[in-house]
Amino acid sequence: MKLTYTLTLFITTLFLNAQTNNLQLNSNIILPKDSIESNILTTSINEFLVAAQQPNEENKLVLESQKIETFILLDEINGIEKSGKFKENFFYKPYLTNVVSIEKDKYLVQISYMGVNEKTPILSGSFEFIAHKQNNSFVFSSTLIRNTKNWKVLKAGNNTFHYESSVNHSKIKEFEKLANSFDKKLKVSDKHCEFYLTSDFSALQKMIGIDYKLAYNSSSASTLSSGISNKKLILLGSNSATFNNFDPHDLWHDRLSLVISRKKVNKPIDEGCAYLYGGSWGISWKDIFTKFRTKVSSNKNMNWLNNYGKFENFGESKATHLMPEYVLNALFIQKIEKEKGFEGVWEFLNCGPYEKTNENYFKALEKLIGISKTNFNAKVWELINNEK
Template structure:
């Protein structure tokens, strides 16, 4: 039997459930919620409790369905700060509305939220999300609809790797990806964990499957990935056609495997990018081809220190960028691994976040490799010459 709640009544119910939330979800007057009044109260209270905990780590959110933590974590990451616009004066300008609460069975609902506001007298949809709510012990627990949205998909398993797909699968590419991941893990002495990859063909499809109906940040974008790491599961939704050179990208794979073995808090991003060039290429371009393009771009310029500091982009455009300093660092990493082993590479990569003057980088570089600003041109020049002869 359908129950129609009036606007005033549902606002009161929101207040009951928002003890930990200063701005409860707004219930429009047209909204219908099936079920009895007690269940309606439980649903609204649980929803507000979920939203009030968005600032917590996702695994600590007590209203997340634990069996669906990885995919729900990816969805919650996308929901953070959606009430805010850009700028310190744009806080809480996109209130959260409950736009749908469709009963699926006696104990579960499909929930849809929209963050909407007005900017310069123009209505703006900031974001919209869909997730499911499952009742247990007098409360509702929430999850991404990813598993239900991909229930009919095929599965390709290889040890700890699982690939979910609905269209033709490029097995050669999948096999290369798994082989490379295992090589990276061995090199990194990485912990054992599960890898789940959903091949979604494009970003809008990946968003829809996860529960992102719309997000202003992604307006106009057709290709990208969504991911999360929870419950010892590395989850990724690949928003590119599987035969796209950037799909199942070995460059991104290096970042992913490195970040499971080394704390992101100590990783130097330029060195992370440099090692990704070396071990995985970039934009589907191999390391030898990247170096060839770099060498052509540099021409007769031998001032490697200035080039390193200027860090110009020599890619085809800003989107498909390739940076000079990353290639130089890749040459240093390659020689360091040859001379001292991979443990020394990890020590260098872990020199800390990039600083404006690269002080921590040059300090670690001198300690581990003996390269200083004074001998940089000479040492890097020799690395460039050696690589060019290969």
């Protein structure tokens, strides 16, 4: 057995070392005592991490019953090996740092992505996930279900909320009402959203298996999400443990993503919708427009056509940015919806992803409400002056 294992491990090591992103074994790590199981586990982990750099749907080593919960972690691992600073696609290598048996045929696995520059180690990310033995291999899941197995669950329409101790029921009802209004516009009827409520971004990360990620250094509040088929998973990490507040702006984006990838829609138009329907950073559309009128359109010599695409922030800070382009699109959307209904807005959203030339954007704008590059300035001023 020992000789067979040694030969198998040697061959496996040669194979792994031939790979650009092979799994590194910490010399002090304690693996399962069964040498065959240990070899199968490490081989499966390596294959899983290699597959994690491809689209989620192509990863065949994800536990079938926890796909969406695992995809949210895979999104964080995808691209982790690349360093823009050092201009290397595989600068950070995956190191197996811990394997803990948690149940029969189940292990908690910890991986750290490390790189070395001038003899100084740099940690890019550290993750943990669960290995489930199936037949003669292992499949993997995030730690989300395990870490929240004792949480409470509340269903509200097509939404399910997972929370640890208590939740604001009146805020949930307010959320459901607004979500239903967005769903009606978007003709959403068979989509389901699951929300996990956490106190801050650090707690959110640990819940899904992110022990550390360099890109999130010092981040205290954020949201992560993933989607599959007719289901979307959303993790709230912005003082959201009891759901005492929610952002209507983000809610618009979440509901839109149920019917189409936001990468496929024109972002400034999408943001215009979010401004109009949900405000931004807790500021209502009315107050956003007041700021815009004071800080931007007070310049009566403004050339809107020449400035479209510069994205010059008129918000209070970089973190709470507000963009003139989004305000202009909110005005256009308001006019389109009044004249053409939301079908017109949907057509506008789908004129194609944002591009600097904006050719498709202007074609759609002219078709829908007669605004072209030629009359852009005059029409924009007209909409601004007529907005109350």
